[in-house]
Amino acid sequence: MKTGTIFAPATAVGRAGIAVIRVSGEAAARVLNALCGKVPAARQATRVALKDPVSGEGLDEGLAIWFPGPNSFTGEDVVELHLHGGRSVVEGVMGALGDLEGCRLAEPGEFTRRAFENGKMDLTEAEGLADLIDAETAAQRRQALRQMGGALGELYEGWRNRLIQILGYFEASIDFSEEDIPDDLMEQTHRDSLILLADIKNHLADGRRGERLREGVHIAILGAPNAGKSSLLNVLAQREAAIVSETAGTTRDVIEVQLDLEGYPVVIADTAGIRETRDAVEQEGVRRALDRAAGADLKVVLLDGERPDTEIKGLVDDGALPVLNKIDLTPMSSGLSVNGIGVMGVSAKTGEGIEQFLTRLGAEVRARFAVTETALLTRARHREALEDCVEALMRAWPGGGSAREPELVAEDLRLAGQALGRITGRVGVEDLLDKIFSDFCIGK
Numbered sequence: 001m002k003t004g005t006i007f008a009p010a011t012a013v014g015r016a017g018i019a020v021i022r023v024s025g026e027a028a029a030r031v032l033n034a035l036c037g038k039v040p041a042a043r044q045a046t047r048v049a050l051k052d053p054v055s056g057e058g059l060d061e062g063l064a065i066w067f068p069g070p071n072s073f074t075g076e077d078v079v080e081l082h083l084h085g086g087r088s089v090v091e092g093v094m095g096a097l098g099d100l101e102g103c104r105l106a107e108p109g110e111f112t113r114r115a116f117e118n119g120k121m122d123l124t125e126a127e128g129l130a131d132l133i134d135a136e137t138a139a140q141r142r143q144a145l146r147q148m149g150g151a152l153g154e155l156y157e158g159w160r161n162r163l164i165q166i167l168g169y170f171e172a173s174i175d176f177s178e179e180d181i182p183d184d185l186m187e188q189t190h191r192d193s194l195i196l197l198a199d200i201k202n203h204l205a206d207g208r209r210g211e212r213l214r215e216g217v218h219i220a221i222l223g224a225p226n227a228g229k230s231s232l233l234n235v236l237a238q239r240e241a242a243i244v245s246e247t248a249g250t251t252r253d254v255i256e257v258q259l260d261l262e263g264y265p266v267v268i269a270d271t272a273g274i275r276e277t278r279d280a281v282e283q284e285g286v287r288r289a290l291d292r293a294a295g296a297d298l299k300v301v302l303l304d305g306e307r308p309d310t311e312i313k314g315l316v317d318d319g320a321l322p323v324l325n326k327i328d329l330t331p332m333s334s335g336l337s338v339n340g341i342g343v344m345g346v347s348a349k350t351g352e353g354i355e356q357f358l359t360r361l362g363a364e365v366r367a368r369f370a371v372t373e374t375a376l377l378t379r380a381r382h383r384e385a386l387e388d389c390v391e392a393l394m395r396a397w398p399g400g401g402s403a404r405e406p407e408l409v410a411e412d413l414r415l416a417g418q419a420l421g422r423i424t425g426r427v428g429v430e431d432l433l434d435k436i437f438s439d440f441c442i443g444k
Helices: 030-038 087-099 110-119 123-135 138-148 151-175 185-204 209-215 230-237 280-295 356-367 380-396 407-426 428-439
Strands: 005-009 016-024 046-051 058-067 078-084 103-106 218-221 255-262 264-270 298-302 318-324
Touching: 005 087, 005 110, 016 030, 016 087, 016 110, 016 209, 030 087, 046 151, 046 230, 046 356, 058 087, 078 087, 078 151, 078 298, 087 103, 110 428, 123 151, 123 230, 123 428, 138 151, 138 264, 151 380, 151 407, 185 280, 185 380, 209 218, 209 264, 209 356, 218 230, 218 280, 218 356, 230 264, 230 318, 255 318, 264 356, 298 356, 298 380, 298 407, 318 356, 380 407
Parallel strands: 005 103, 218 264, 218 298, 298 318
Antiparallel strands: 005 016, 016 078, 046 058, 058 078, 255 264
16 A cells, blocks of 8 residues: 555535545644644534645635544545635645645545555445445445445355354364364364355355446347337437438447436347348348347347237247337237237337336336345456355365365365455455556545
């Protein structure tokens, strides 16, 4: 961790009613004295007049809050200056701070990194904070708050503590095999390891719900040419996101639109019309459409009310929502279903049925990706570490029982524990820290 006292704006740059500048480090009290002439009472908003310590020029009148360490966000001495949000005010105070010896501008995420380095939070909580800042929907906010509150870290640390206990018992059975220890100790460690292995495997088999909530649920609109896919996308986006033409095959590539669907982040993709064609460019578009269908979390299979297409109906499965378009031209039969799934009717042209379609689409997303009381896996690095843990446990107990040398089993148990420790930052994360905290904004 880099040393020195750091400062940065904690609010966005630009004209605003209020701006906040944060300072953290051993010189924080000296900063207050230099700019305000005093150090106010701890954790109380105090009105101060800020002056340039070099020229004596007045900079602003605002509030100063003093958080002496270790009872602060970073664990160090921290100052918050609440100023008027004019650009000149912020630039003047920032310039004055930069002129003070030992003070420097913070790097992205450096405040949070210092909080981690000083034991104020683990890595999962820091990542939850980053997700909360980036959250654009209610579901993302709820998931980030749970992670920032320690739900995920507590789960992984609980597993790590169980592994430490298992390893301790196992090594005791090796080192003191002739001492007065329970006869079934080896069986107990074996049994506890398999239970933990099953718990981690169940956690991994979550359909990537947590990761999807962070990144967006992927929905692909599929159908034959001129079924109205682009028109439906434009209706959902409430803008002309895709070109609409009566000429078949207009859409050749995948066009994406990000939406907030009942509090859930979704990425809806308009794809090329699926049909047999000799046109090389259109063939590539069809291939991309089918690839997007294979990787989508949910498919909207758009049926043309004027031209039923058996091939398109073949795309309807448990991960699809069949929708009949152009009901303004061809009324839909009641009780219509495809492959046992009920069909909804809409008109992308008149808007008929769109509200009901959005309600059902939201229900489908919510059923698959709802934030639950159980902490969800949210990042690829968590999944990688958990998979390493699973591999080590499976090596330790091949086939559900151990026929290996006890020393090798103990080593694999240690490796499994280290993999869990990497998630929360307990062990072996130095090479990850720069990457993790560089994703934060400056001032956090």
